[in-house]
Amino acid sequence: MGAAQIFRSLFGSKAVIAATALIAIAYFYLIEYVISLNAPGGYTFVTVPPILLYLLSLSAAVFLVISAFSLRFAILRVQSEVELAVSALSTIVGGIIAGCSCSVPILASILYIFALNAATVSGLLAFIGNYQVELFGALILFNVAISYHHLDKLSQTCVIRKGRIQERK
Amino acid sequence: MPIKQDSKSATRKLEQAIKTTRMIATASLAIGVIAIMLALIPLVSSYLQPTPANFGHTLAGINNPFTPAQLAVINNASSAYFETAGEMYLNHSLTNVGTAPIVQTNALIVNGKPSIIYLGAISCIFCGENRWAMALALGQLGHFGSIYKGYSALQDGDVPTIYWQPARYNVSSGVSFGSNYSSAYLNFVPIEYESQISQGFQIQPLTYFQQQAAAYGNPTYISATNVIVTLNSFQGTPYTIWGRDVVSGADAIAMTNGTTSLMNMSHADVLRQLAKPNNLFAWEQYAGADLYIAMACASLSGSMPPICSLPAIKAIQKTGGY
Numbered sequence: 489m490g491a492a493q494i495f496r497s498l499f500g501s502k503a504v505i506a507a508t509a510l511i512a513i514a515y516f517y518l519i520e521y522v523i524s525l526n527a528p529g530g531y532t533f534v535t536v537p538p539i540l541l542y543l544l545s546l547s548a549a550v551f552l553v554i555s556a557f558s559l560r561f562a563i564l565r566v567q568s569e570v571e572l573a574v575s576a577l578s579t580i581v582g583g584i585i586a587g588c589s590c591s592v593p594i595l596a597s598i599l600y601i602f603a604l605n606a607a608t609v610s611g612l613l614a615f616i617g618n619y620q621v622e623l624f625g626a627l628i629l630f631n632v633a634i635s636y637h638h639l640d641k642l643s644q645t646c647v648i649r650k651g652r653i654q655e656r657k
Numbered sequence: 658m659p660i661k662q663d664s665k666s667a668t669r670k671l672e673q674a675i676k677t678t679r680m681i682a683t684a685s686l687a688i689g690v691i692a693i694m695l696a697l698i699p700l701v702s703s704y705l706q707p708t709p710a711n712f713g714h715t716l717a718g719i720n721n722p723f724t725p726a727q728l729a730v731i732n733n734a735s736s737a738y739f740e741t742a743g744e745m746y747l748n749h750s751l752t753n754v755g756t757a758p759i760v761q762t763n764a765l766i767v768n769g770k771p772s773i774i775y776l777g778a779i780s781c782i783f784c785g786e787n788r789w790a791m792a793l794a795l796g797q798l799g800h801f802g803s804i805y806k807g808y809s810a811l812q813d814g815d816v817p818t819i820y821w822q823p824a825r826y827n828v829s830s831g832v833s834f835g836s837n838y839s840s841a842y843l844n845f846v847p848i849e850y851e852s853q854i855s856q857g858f859q860i861q862p863l864t865y866f867q868q869q870a871a872a873y874g875n876p877t878y879i880s881a882t883n884v885i886v887t888l889n890s891f892q893g894t895p896y897t898i899w900g901r902d903v904v905s906g907a908d909a910i911a912m913t914n915g916t917t918s919l920m921n922m923s924h925a926d927v928l929r930q931l932a933k934p935n936n937l938f939a940w941e942q943y944a945g946a947d948l949y950i951a952m953a954c955a956s957l958s959g960s961m962p963p964i965c966s967l968p969a970i971k972a973i974q975k976t977g978g979y
Contacts, residue, residue, distance in 0.1 A: 531753075531910045533782065535813055535857050588813060589893065590781035590858045591906050593758065596892035606891040611862035613893055618859055 491639035497648050498557060499550075512549035515579045516541065522583025526594045533588045540624045544582045547631035551575045554638050557653075561645055571634065578627050585624055589617035715815055716854065718806045718924070720823040727924070728804065730932045731819075732796045734943075736964055738934050739797065739950065742943030743969025747976065751937075754944040757906035759977070760890055764900040764956045767877050770843045771956040773798075774881045774898040776866065776891075778850035779826060780858045784895040785809035785818035786919060787907035789927060790945030791897070792819050797946070797964040798953055799840025806924050812857040814920040817927055821847045826854035830861060832869040834878050842957055843900070846881045850894075863891060899949050900956020902979055909945025914938035947973055955979035 499505060519541055524532045534541065555571040584595050592613060599609045616623065646653045723731070745751050764771035775791065777784035785808070792804065807820035821836035831851040838845045848866060852859040863886050870878040884898070885891060892905040912919045914936040919927070930939040951973040954965035964970060973979075 531912055533813070588782060588858055590778065590860065591783050591893035591895075593892045593906060600889065606886050606889045607862060607864050610860075610891050611864070614860045614862050614865075617857075620857065 491636055491643050493648060494639045494642045494646065494653060497653055498554065504553060508546075508549045508553050511552055512542075512545045515548050515576075516545040518576070518579050519545065519583040519586060522580055523587040526584060526587045526592050534586050535588050536586045536620055536624050540621065540628070541582070541586060543628050544579060544624065544631070547628050547635070548575045548579045548582075551578075551631045551635045551638075554635050554642075558638060558642060561642075571638065574634070575631070578631055582624060582627050585616055585620055585627075589613055589620060592616075715811060716808055716826075719808060719826065719854075720820065721806045722803045723805070723819075727928050728801060730928045731792045731804065732800055734793055734796060734931070736797070736967060738943050739793075739947055739964060740967050740969045742934070742940045743947040743967065743973055745940055746944040746947060747969065747972055751909075751941050751944050753911060754909040754941055755948055755977075756910060757904050757908045758890075758892075759952075760888075760903045760905075761901050762884075762888055762898065762903055765844075765846070765877075765880055765884055765898070767844045767846075767880075770840075771900040771953075772844040772846050772877070772881065772898070773900070773953060774884065775821075775845070775847040775849075775895065776885055776897075777848075777895040778852070778858065778860050779807060779820065779824045780810035780813065780850075780852050780854060780856065781860075781894045782809045782813040782816050782858070783907045783910070785816035786910065786912060787895045787945070788819045788821075789931070790907075790909050790911070790942045791895075791949060793931070793942060793946035794949035794953070795838060795840075795845060797950055798842055798962050799838055799845070802837035802839065804837075808854065810857050810859075811855050814918075816919050817922055817924045821849065824849065824854075825851045829853060830859075830865075832866060832873075834870070834873050834875065842960070842962055843953060844877065846877055848878065848881065860894060897949075899952035902952035902955070904949075904952070907945070908948045909941045911938050911941035911945065948977070951977060952979050 499508070520532065523534060527533060552572060552575040555575060558571075559569070584592070596609055596613065599612060604612075642653070648654075742751075746754050765774060766772070773795070777788070788807075792801070795801065805820040805823050807818045807824060809816040809818060821838070822833055824833060825831055828851050833849045833851055834847070836845060836847050848870070850860055850866075863882065867879075867882045867886060870882040885896065888903060890903055890905055895907055897904045897908075914922075914930060915938075917926075919938070927938075930936060931942060934940055934943055947969060950964055951970050954961060954970060955974050957965065
């Protein structure tokens, strides 16, 4: 049994699809909120294509649902708990990257706390500004890759009986 | 029996080898797919982004000098406008002014005068918006011989703005130093990052600006870039130092007049509103200028420009602790 079968079985339910959609919408607003925190004067300005925002929200939501589902299985519980946080973290990082990196007071303040100097902070801001789309794409791919890895693990641990995913005995 | 055992162990080893090979093949395939997708993202996104249909029209008049009448709006703005805007700021009628964090340092003194240092980028939308307030302030503290029509990056909304000098908006990376500005009271030290305006926001690390200043060979700009690096307060652009006060960001976010966004205004629209301020956008620009003037005046000693004695400027100095 492969990852694809587990995916089909898990997302074959309308309730799961609805839950994923709601989480994706919540994540989208989380990204917008983080952008507004970093925006000068609260003036929200998104400089990545909107499609990337939607894809990040969706991929993080799918990742969250898979991790949450895995909490049922003792063997995957610890890993799943960590991944629940990672899923939200990927959208927060996305929010930091998605705004105009010309002015990022919150991120810069955090970096200065870690005793980085202006030369290093400006280097990081320049990197985010110059590779914004690529970084956003990497976050989406990260979510997809981790989700696939998790589904693969599930496929080794579980079986599908009568359309339901159950722990292999 | 031993033959059977050997055969079983050989089969097991073969199965393990096949398993390992499959894993390596799957991992290689996954890495390959990820690498291809990463490479394709910029290509795909360039199709997805709202690229203006007419590049030349959007950048109408770029690098053209302001006409004498347009320049007069900046150089000769009535002090009454600054007073009214200052009072509006002080009675909290304007909410998007005074938003940037401010710290104090020692002023960079060149030729016996304190300096106003500016670090920005032509592709930066907030720099584009902020240059209007800066120009209004500088016009009261000295005189522009010329300024030029500019825009922020096409992919960040293409805000109409001022360039301190004609910009190389097609270079992959460069820095321009200086302007056609003179003042009896202070020095204006503008440092502007130049990149392809058809792209989004781009910048380089501060060390790049230090290297470019060294290559330019002007001691004022070398000192200015060194000051910015040593202050450890850089949070992005625009970054300005008004004598003793370091402003990390735009001091007023005036992006709309209530009905039209700055992105949808032309230079003529902006200048018309600044010439006779009667809306939110214009008052916020004047109030942003007031804050800069208050900081600059606080760094001056001896003779001062008349704008420094406006009651609103003195009140802003008091409330701001400049």
